[in-house]
Structures are given as C-alpha cells and as structure tokens.
Amino acid sequence: MAAATVEFEDLEAFLRVAKYTIVKNTDMNVEMKEEAMDICITAVEKYPNDMEKCTQVPRDDSQMTMIKDQMDKKFGAPWHVVVGKGFGYEVTYEVRNILYLYVGGRTAVLLWKM
Incomplete structure (x- = not known):
C-alpha cells in the first residue's frame, strides 16, 4: 500500500x-460562545508556537492563563482549558458550558466548566 501524498493544490486549499x-x-x-471564541483566538494568536506555556503552572501571561482567567472573570469559576494538537477528550462538564474548537487549522482548544 502506497503512502498518501498531498498535492500542492490540496495543501494550498487546506491552508x-x-x-x-x-x-x-x-x-x-x-x-x-462568541466571547469564548474571541478569548481563545486571541490567546492562540498571541502564542502561536508555544503550547508549553499552557501546560505548566502559569507564572506569566500564557495561553491558559489568558483563557482561564478571562473566562473565570466573565462567566464565573472554575473553567478548565486544554490547548494542543491531536487530542481527543472525554470530560464531565456543566450543561451549556463546553467549547471544542480549532484555531488556525491545527491548534485545538478545549474549554469547559465543571
């Protein structure tokens, strides 16, 4: 079985x-949803290549800190955030309080309240 190749036109269309x-x-x-999307997009665009900042204990203005703090302030605590590439999820969450989206095609953000 041959490996699949991506044609240049397909890659351009994807991008x-x-x-x-x-x-x-x-x-x-x-x-x-619109507020949460704006918060997530801003955080991912601010740190496009540094997802490590959202997996460590936040001591600075990281993606996770930006998203979590802003959601806690606007919609009450506790919000949880995962930012990464290529992951699935199964979480317990409050009804009407979950968002899973892709920003820029490859960076996934999972945001939920528990």
Whole structure:
C-alpha cells in the first residue's frame, strides 16, 4: 500500500480553510460562545508556537492563563482549558458550558466548566 501524498493544490486549499476557526463541539449559548471564541483566538494568536506555556503552572501571561482567567472573570469559576494538537477528550462538564474548537487549522482548544 502506497503512502498518501498531498498535492500542492490540496495543501494550498487546506491552508486557506485553516485560517478560519472551526467549532467542533459546543452547547454554549450564542453570546457566551462568541466571547469564548474571541478569548481563545486571541490567546492562540498571541502564542502561536508555544503550547508549553499552557501546560505548566502559569507564572506569566500564557495561553491558559489568558483563557482561564478571562473566562473565570466573565462567566464565573472554575473553567478548565486544554490547548494542543491531536487530542481527543472525554470530560464531565456543566450543561451549556463546553467549547471544542480549532484555531488556525491545527491548534485545538478545549474549554469547559465543571
């Protein structure tokens, strides 16, 4: 079986689509979803190549700190955040308080309240 190759045209098409934010799963109301998306997009764009900042104990202005702190302030605590590439999830969350999206095509953000 031959390995699949990506044609240049397909890669170009993917990169055009990848600029958009793709919401994979949510049950948030529209206003909360839009605010959460703005917060997540801002954090990922600020640190596009440094996901380690969101897995360590935050001591500075990292993605996780930005997303979690802003969501805690706007919608009450406790919010939980995972930022990464290529992961699945199964979490317990409050109804109408979960968002799973891709920013820039490859960076996934999972945001939920428990």
